[in-house]
Amino acid sequence: MIALAIALIGGGPLAQDPRVPGSSKQTTAPDAGLTQEVALAPVDPVASDGDPATNLAAVPPAGSARKHTEAVIKAAPARFEGPAPKPVPPPAAIADGSVSSQGNRQGGTWAVVIGVNDYPGSGDDLSYAVNDANDAVQALGMLGVGADHMLVLRDGQVTRNTLLDSISWLAAHAGPEAVAGFFYAGHVRKTGSGNEEIVTSDGSSVTDSQLANALSKVVANRSWVAIAACFGGGFTEVLRPGRVLSGAASANSLAYENSSIGRSYMVYYMVRQAIINGHASATVQSAFNYAVNRISREHPGREPVQIDNGDGALDLRPPGSNAAPPRSDPPPSNPSTPPTSEPPAGDRPPSGGQTCTGSGLFRICKN
Numbered sequence: 001m002i003a004l005a006i007a008l009i010g011g012g013p014l015a016q017d018p019r020v021p022g023s024s025k026q027t028t029a030p031d032a033g034l035t036q037e038v039a040l041a042p043v044d045p046v047a048s049d050g051d052p053a054t055n056l057a058a059v060p061p062a063g064s065a066r067k068h069t070e071a072v073i074k075a076a077p078a079r080f081e082g083p084a085p086k087p088v089p090p091p092a093a094i095a096d097g098s099v100s101s102q103g104n105r106q107g108g109t110w111a112v113v114i115g116v117n118d119y120p121g122s123g124d125d126l127s128y129a130v131n132d133a134n135d136a137v138q139a140l141g142m143l144g145v146g147a148d149h150m151l152v153l154r155d156g157q158v159t160r161n162t163l164l165d166s167i168s169w170l171a172a173h174a175g176p177e178a179v180a181g182f183f184y185a186g187h188v189r190k191t192g193s194g195n196e197e198i199v200t201s202d203g204s205s206v207t208d209s210q211l212a213n214a215l216s217k218v219v220a221n222r223s224w225v226a227i228a229a230c231f232g233g234g235f236t237e238v239l240r241p242g243r244v245l246s247g248a249a250s251a252n253s254l255a256y257e258n259s260s261i262g263r264s265y266m267v268y269y270m271v272r273q274a275i276i277n278g279h280a281s282a283t284v285q286s287a288f289n290y291a292v293n294r295i296s297r298e299h300p301g302r303e304p305v306q307i308d309n310g311d312g313a314l315d316l317r318p319p320g321s322n323a324a325p326p327r328s329d330p331p332p333s334n335p336s337t338p339p340t341s342e343p344p345a346g347d348r349p350p351s352g353g354q355t356c357t358g359s360g361l362f363r364i365c366k367n
Contacts, residue, residue, distance in 0.1 A: 082121025
């Protein structure tokens with residue numbers, strides 16, 4: 001997968017992918033050849049909308065030259081070949097590894113943001129997961145979240161222990177009235193039907209159940225979990241009332257990266273375009289709907305997925321923030337794919353107490 005990177009492998013007849021237990025891949029002609037990594041084109045430092053983003057090139061017209069700029073993210077291997085990256089000291093807030101989940105809990109918005117490109121050896125590194133994480137930090141800052149309310153881990157800082165310590169930090173600070181965020185971009189490994197795990201820079205891992213157990217200590221009534229990676233929509237164990245899960249790909253799908261945008265599809269459209277460039281409101285739902293509408297027109301089949309267990313719009317701005325909400329553009333006329341807040345039917349059965357309507361990409365489940 002790519003970390004916070006991405007999108008569904010959609011449309012057309014499906015065939016079994018031997019790399020992914022219980023998964024399928026697209027075998028239709030338009031994307032033939034994309035199931036292996038392809039050469040990434042050089043990128044232009046200026047975006048088509050004038051955004052001077054680092055390593056961000058103009059977005060090509062819908063359907064143009066996608067094969068030349070897009071690559072499927074190889075599934076994380078069971079074992080990496082080569083030494084682990086040199087460890088980097090974590091932020092001071094978790095440096096001693098003794099963070100208690102029972103701290104001075106407050107309101108506001110608190111977030112953990114993680115991006116990993118550098119993995120053991122060199123054959124399984126990612127290109128844009130750290131870009132994804134940097135965009136998440138920038139977007140939260142623009143919405144009024146202070147640097148002291150964010151814990152950011154990149155590359156060699158991201159071990160299994162520091163990832164879990166970062167969630168303890170989140171649990172220690174985000175009170176019931178707070179908004180909590182957990183954003184991860186990097187490799188995710190599929191270990192079986194309904195089982196996924198985050199892969200850390202040292203080659204260790206945090207399983208979906210371990211992640212859910214750690215996040216269960218976060219008492220914020222409203223929270224957003226974003227997994228910009230392969231199989232991101234499969235982390236349904238983290239869900240609880242008031243929590244929204246966004247994934248770059250469904251539970252059984254690999255993710256894609258595209259050098260022409262220098263980020264995952266999910267983050268480029270849901271975070272950079274929707275929030276940073278102001279094309280949607282400050283809510284997770286508005287940003288997701290904007291991303292799905294745009295991606296369905298410009299890169300069909302690469303849409304993110306979202307499961308919404310919230311009780312209304314999840315505004316990421318801290319209460320009382322002076323940050324003005326971004327404008328909310330109307331959806332495009334007759335989009336080819338309406339927004340969806342649920343992975344395709346069959347990825348996960350509805351949990352206890354849920355009711356679902358619709359089917360396939362358009363199935364919506366609510367508690």
